[in-house]
Amino acid sequence: MDIKQNIYDNLDFFEQYQEIRAREFNYNKQIEQPHFLQLVPNLQGQVALDIGCGAGDFAATCIQKGAKEVLGIDISANMIATAKERHQQECLKFLNIAFEDVILQQGSFHFISSSLALHYMADLNAVIQKISKALSRNGILLFSIQHPIYTANMGRDNWITDERGSIQHFAMDRYQEEGMRREDWLVDGVIMYHRTIGTIVNTLLSNDLSIEKMVEPIPSEEILQQVPNFEKTLRSPPFLIIKAKKL
Numbered sequence: 305m306d307i308k309q310n311i312y313d314n315l316d317f318f319e320q321y322q323e324i325r326a327r328e329f330n331y332n333k334q335i336e337q338p339h340f341l342q343l344v345p346n347l348q349g350q351v352a353l354d355i356g357c358g359a360g361d362f363a364a365t366c367i368q369k370g371a372k373e374v375l376g377i378d379i380s381a382n383m384i385a386t387a388k389e390r391h392q393q394e395c396l397k398f399l400n401i402a403f404e405d406v407i408l409q410q411g412s413f414h415f416i417s418s419s420l421a422l423h424y425m426a427d428l429n430a431v432i433q434k435i436s437k438a439l440s441r442n443g444i445l446l447f448s449i450q451h452p453i454y455t456a457n458m459g460r461d462n463w464i465t466d467e468r469g470s471i472q473h474f475a476m477d478r479y480q481e482e483g484m485r486r487e488d489w490l491v492d493g494v495i496m497y498h499r500t501i502g503t504i505v506n507t508l509l510s511n512d513l514s515i516e517k518m519v520e521p522i523p524s525e526e527i528l529q530q531v532p533n534f535e536k537t538l539r540s541p542p543f544l545i546i547k548a549k550k551l
């Protein structure tokens with residue numbers, strides 16, 4: 305099954321998403337990115353690829369961290385246009401293509417990253433196999449995805465509340481039922497793919513990648529005081545970050 309949904313080129317979705325990302329406080333800025341950035345290896349003189357690069361900010365960060373060349377790819381023309389407008393540097397290239405369709409030279413990247421994009425791709429094994437082949441020996445893959453606890457029951461009511469609207473618990477269900485999930489978030493029918501933690505880990509291991517670190521990021525104490533609503537993320541993790549090394 306190969307369904308590549310390009311939801312970020314739906315203008316309604318794209319505009320609402322941009323608005324969320326521009327907010328002072330959002331899950332990416334205060335929860336996912338600080339932990340993701342901590343796991344970036346030494347990029348001095350390295351060639352990097354960012355999959356699902358969005359507006360290109362992380363690709364630009366790789367250049368600031370010493371990478372000599374970074375390629376950002378994204379299925380969304382809106383995203384690539386934004387990235388090209390925001391980041392204009394010779395050593396930074398952006399390509400509008402689905403990762404599933406791009407042809408990469410074997411061993412051509414020292415570092416491959418992907419922040420919150422791989423859960424949109426239907427065939428995880430094909431994706432990881434392509435990444436592994438494109439990495440040089442000892443190259444690093446760093447990626448984040450929606451946490452499997454979060455994707456498992458996606459599309460149903462996850463946060464169960466009482467009659468007064470207070471949260472009682474998070475409904476974790478359908479965990480072993482891997483595959484497509486549809487969620488009405490910003491627009492109707494956003495498609496993602498759920499896989500168990502076992503599948504994710506074993507897919508990496510069977511593609512010559514060893515796991516260096518797994519992180520289930522939470523907000524700092526300081527952020528929790530500023531945004532009490534983020535306490536929800538201590539009850540159910542929104543993201544999973546994995547750093548792996550090519551053998």
Ligand SMILES: C[S@@+](CC[C@H](N)C(=O)[O-])C[C@H]1O[C@@H](n2cnc3c(N)ncnc32)[C@H](O)[C@@H]1O
Pocket residue numbers: 308309312355356357358359362377378379380383401402403404418419420421424425
């Ligand atoms: C949540 S956004 C994250 C963007 C960026 N990585 C960031 O952290 O700001 C997910 C991105 O993945 C892209 N994407 C989804 N499916 C893709 C695919 N099959 N190939 C390439 N990019 C894809 C989307 O267009 C979108 O820009």
